[in-house]
Amino acid sequence: MELKINEKVINVEEGKNGHDLTLELAKDEIKTIIAYKLNGKLFDLFAPINEAGDFEFITTSSDEAFHILNHSCAHLLAEAVSSLYKGAKFGVGPAIDEGFYYDIDLGDVVLKEDDLKKIESKMKELSKKNEYVVRKVVSKDEALDIFKNDEYKTELINELEGEISIYKQGDYVDLCCGPHVPSTGFIKFFKLETIAGAYWRGNSENKQLTRIYGVCASTKEKLEEIENIKEEAKKRDHRKIGKEMGLFSFSEYGPGFPFFLPKGLTLRRQIENWWYDLHDEHGYKVIKTPIILSKELWLTSGHWDHYKENMYTTKIDDRDFAIKPMNCPGAILVYNSELHSYKDLPLRLGELGLVHRHEASGALNGLFRVRCFTQDDAHIFCTKEQLKDEIENLLKFFDEIYSVFKLDYSIVLSTKPEKDYIGDDAIWEQSERILAEACKATGKDFKINPGDGAFYGPKLDFKLKDCMGRIWQCGTIQLDMNLPERFNCTFINSKGEKERPIMLHRAILGSFERFIGIITEHFAGAFPAWCTPVQIKVLPVNNNFHLEYSKKLVSEFKKHHFRVELDDSEEKLGYRMRNAQMQKIPYTIVVGDKEVENKTVTYRKYGTDKQITVSIDDFSKMLQDEIDSKSLLVELKKFSK
RNA sequence: GCCGAAUUAGCUUAGUCGGUAGAGCAACUCAUUCGUAAUGAGUAGGUCGUUGGUUCGAUUCCGACAUUCGGCACCA
Numbered sequence: 001m002e003l004k005i006n007e008k009v010i011n012v013e014e015g016k017n018g019h020d021l022t023l024e025l026a027k028d029e030i031k032t033i034i035a036y037k038l039n040g041k042l043f044d045l046f047a048p049i050n051e052a053g054d055f056e057f058i059t060t061s062s063d064e065a066f067h068i069l070n071h072s073c074a075h076l077l078a079e080a081v082s083s084l085y086k087g088a089k090f091g092v093g094p095a096i097d098e099g100f101y102y103d104i105d106l107g108d109v110v111l112k113e114d115d116l117k118k119i120e121s122k123m124k125e126l127s128k129k130n131e132y133v134v135r136k137v138v139s140k141d142e143a144l145d146i147f148k149n150d151e152y153k154t155e156l157i158n159e160l161e162g163e164i165s166i167y168k169q170g171d172y173v174d175l176c177c178g179p180h181v182p183s184t185g186f187i188k189f190f191k192l193e194t195i196a197g198a199y200w201r202g203n204s205e206n207k208q209l210t211r212i213y214g215v216c217a218s219t220k221e222k223l224e225e226i227e228n229i230k231e232e233a234k235k236r237d238h239r240k241i242g243k244e245m246g247l248f249s250f251s252e253y254g255p256g257f258p259f260f261l262p263k264g265l266t267l268r269r270q271i272e273n274w275w276y277d278l279h280d281e282h283g284y285k286v287i288k289t290p291i292i293l294s295k296e297l298w299l300t301s302g303h304w305d306h307y308k309e310n311m312y313t314t315k316i317d318d319r320d321f322a323i324k325p326m327n328c329p330g331a332i333l334v335y336n337s338e339l340h341s342y343k344d345l346p347l348r349l350g351e352l353g354l355v356h357r358h359e360a361s362g363a364l365n366g367l368f369r370v371r372c373f374t375q376d377d378a379h380i381f382c383t384k385e386q387l388k389d390e391i392e393n394l395l396k397f398f399d400e401i402y403s404v405f406k407l408d409y410s411i412v413l414s415t416k417p418e419k420d421y422i423g424d425d426a427i428w429e430q431s432e433r434i435l436a437e438a439c440k441a442t443g444k445d446f447k448i449n450p451g452d453g454a455f456y457g458p459k460l461d462f463k464l465k466d467c468m469g470r471i472w473q474c475g476t477i478q479l480d481m482n483l484p485e486r487f488n489c490t491f492i493n494s495k496g497e498k499e500r501p502i503m504l505h506r507a508i509l510g511s512f513e514r515f516i517g518i519i520t521e522h523f524a525g526a527f528p529a530w531c532t533p534v535q536i537k538v539l540p541v542n543n544n545f546h547l548e549y550s551k552k553l554v555s556e557f558k559k560h561h562f563r564v565e566l567d568d569s570e571e572k573l574g575y576r577m578r579n580a581q582m583q584k585i586p587y588t589i590v591v592g593d594k595e596v597e598n599k600t601v602t603y604r605k606y607g608t609d610k611q612i613t614v615s616i617d618d619f620s621k622m623l624q625d626e627i628d629s630k631s632l633l634v635e636l637k638k639f640s641k
Numbered sequence: 642g643c644c645g646a647a648u649u650a651g652c653u654u655a656g657u658c659g660g661u662a663g664a665g666c667a668a669c670u671c672a673u674u675c676g677u678a679a680u681g682a683g684u685a686g687g688u689c690g691u692u693g694g695u696u697c698g699a700u701u702c703c704g705a706c707a708u709u710c711g712g713c714a715c716c717a
Contacts, residue, residue, distance in 0.1 A: 110644095110645080111645085112646090113645090113646075193711095194645090194711055195646090195711085195712085196645070196711060196712030196713065197643065197645060197712065197713055198712070198713045199643080199644090199713055199714060202713075202714075203714080204642080204714040204715080208643060208644050208713070208714095209644090209713095210645085211644090211713075213711090213712080239709095239710095243652080244652090250708090250709085252690080252707065252708045252709085253708095255707085255708065255709090302717090303717090306717055307717065310715095310716085310717095357716085359715080359716075360642050360643095360714080360715060360716090361642070361708095362642060362643070362644095362712090362713080362714080362715090363642090363714085363715060363716070364709090365710090369716080417717095420717090454717055455717060456717080539676095539677085541674090541675070541676050542676090543674075545674090570673090570674080571675090571679090571680090572673095572675055572679080572680060573675065573676055573677060574675085574676090574677065574678065575678080575679055575680085576677090576678095577676095577677045577678060578677090578678035578679060579678085580677095580678090581677090582678075588677080590677060591676095592676055593676090594676090602676090602677095604677060609677075609678095611676090611677070
């Protein structure tokens with residue numbers, strides 16, 4: 001059969017050893033080609049070619065190569081570890097989006113961060129040997145024999161069906177389906193990053209293995225770039241910026257319970273006010289329900305049985321109560337507090353609801369994972385006929401909100417779980433179809449995550465992507481076939497009969513806490529003027545001559561409800577300018593002789609060093625426009641691929 | 642919750658192979674009155690996370706606990 005390789009047509013014999021492929025390549029090409037792709041499948045460079053079709057060499061700079069390089073680097077790590085730590089047993093060592101890891105059982109040996117350097121230099125040494133990475137297909141019995149001392153590999157082999165392949169480099173053999181780089185010399189630019197514990201097969205019932213994370217790149221520059229992105233992420237860490245800018249804090253007296261400081265709450269209030277306004281416009285009725293409600297309610301909702309571990313409970317007058325982990329039962333009590341006609345539907349009950357959940361101590365993580373948070377929740381009661389329109393409206397609403405923050409997102413449709421779900425299969429199927437159709441009707445792409453729906457209904461999850469390319473689960477639209485039933489929710493239809501409404505849960509930002517954490521990192525603290533804690537800083541050049549006019553400006557801006565601060569400290573202008581810039585204040589106004597004389601405003605916008613002089617009115621109008629349009633303060637840099 | 646690490650002044654941190662600690666920034670005082678990212682000098686500020694143990698002596702070594710961080714598990 002014929003195969004086109006590098007513009008040359010060559011004849012490939014059935015089962016011919018691919019070693020000969022290298023003959024078709026120039027010497028310097030061999031250095032950068034690590035695999036080939038045939039009909040969409042990846043193969044080792046030396047793998048025999050068994051069919052004709054679309055052929056492509058994989059060079060070290062491609063995305064596939066990153067994966068292959070990192071997977072091979074995991075093997076190199078294992079080779080180094082097995083030579084340094086006799087008796088080490090190996091779990092799995094895959095490539096991941098950020099690099100690779102290997103799970104290792106080192107017996108009683110506890111690995112220290114310093115040991116990584118030792119392992120790294122061993123890896124460098126092995127890489128210099130540039131040994132071939134040889135694939136071999138073996139029988140199950142052979143495989144079991146080779147790995148007879150490694151219970152982890154043995155467990156994996158016993159579950160394997162079909163072809164079993166092993167890879168050998170030097171004395172090291174690993175169970176693997178490949179593909180890999182042709183030789184260890186390809187793995188030159190790598191770094192071992194952290195040590196962590198990880199349960200064997202991801203099951204907390206199992207033993208924990210030592211996981212070593214690392215990353216491998218095709219060039220020194222690429223490795224540096226990856227390191228730089230990590231550095232940038234560290235600089236943007238919301239915990240760091242939150243402290244520096246005085247947004248929020250934590251106390252050991254309340255693990256997982258964040259404190260919003262004056263500046264952080266100002267930021268939050270802007271978003272909350274906007275949220276309320278938007279919900280008024282979109283026909284929501286906004287409510288606030290109590291955070292403590294009696295056990296009976298949670299028994300009815302099913303939370304007491306399904307979610308009790310995560311709920312905080314208390315006793316009042318000898319009666320059991322729980323602090324709400326979710327807002328739904330409260331919203332249902334509001335719904336059920338009066339009779340509803342079909343003419344009232346859809347009824348959209350919005351709530352910024354404060355919930356408390358007992359998250360595992362190890363799960364806590366800044367504002368991203370907390371034990372008390374406010375969901376921007378809404379529960380929508382509608383008829384079956386209204387469902388599709390309602391979901392389409394929601395999708396547009398979500399878009400409206402996310403676009404303000406310039407956050408990209410993707411949608412995942414989670415469908416009926418395999419077991420332990422409630423409701424008819426037919427209703428599930430119908431609801432899933434409605435969710436999918438609503439996406440299509442509004443032009444939204446979505447992925448399907450089969451079996452990942454809640455036990456009470458299918459859902460659409462919204463995964464936000466920040467400018468660092470990280471993914472955050474925030475918004476959700478969930479159909480609920482459970483609670484309306486349990487609480488016997490009804491409305492009177494046009495025939496005068498009682499009918500069960502459909503109930504939708506939805507959250508757009510998810511929680512204010514997490515969302516504020518995300519946008520803090522997304523904007524690196526340079527929040528858009530409309531929501532930033534302080535919009536204007538006024539700096540008199542000389543307090544003896546310019547303070548009066550500065551104060552006049554401040555009171556003028558306060559009339560416009562601008563958030564303005566005066567810095568009349570006895571410091572040099574440069575010092576105060578520096579502070580204003582570090583606080584990422586959108587407009588810093590410097591007041592000197594010229595401004596006092598001409599009654600003007602000279603400002604410097606954050607992120608620029610231009611000085612612009614305008615009239616007071618023009619400045620106010622410009623800032624008001626910026627606030628009204630919710631424009632970004634600085635253009636967002638993209639750090640991800 | 643599990644594996645590992647960390648915790649020194651308000652913040653960022655140095656240091657002690659066991660003899661109770663230094664710095665920069667911030668604060669305060671004085672001088673400087675200054676046009677766009679740090680003016681100078683001085684003062685004060687520490688139960689070295691909490692708590693047991695070992696020791697003549699513990700911030701340092703060991704244990705427990707708390708909190709935080711990196712992961713894992715969890716996130717109906």
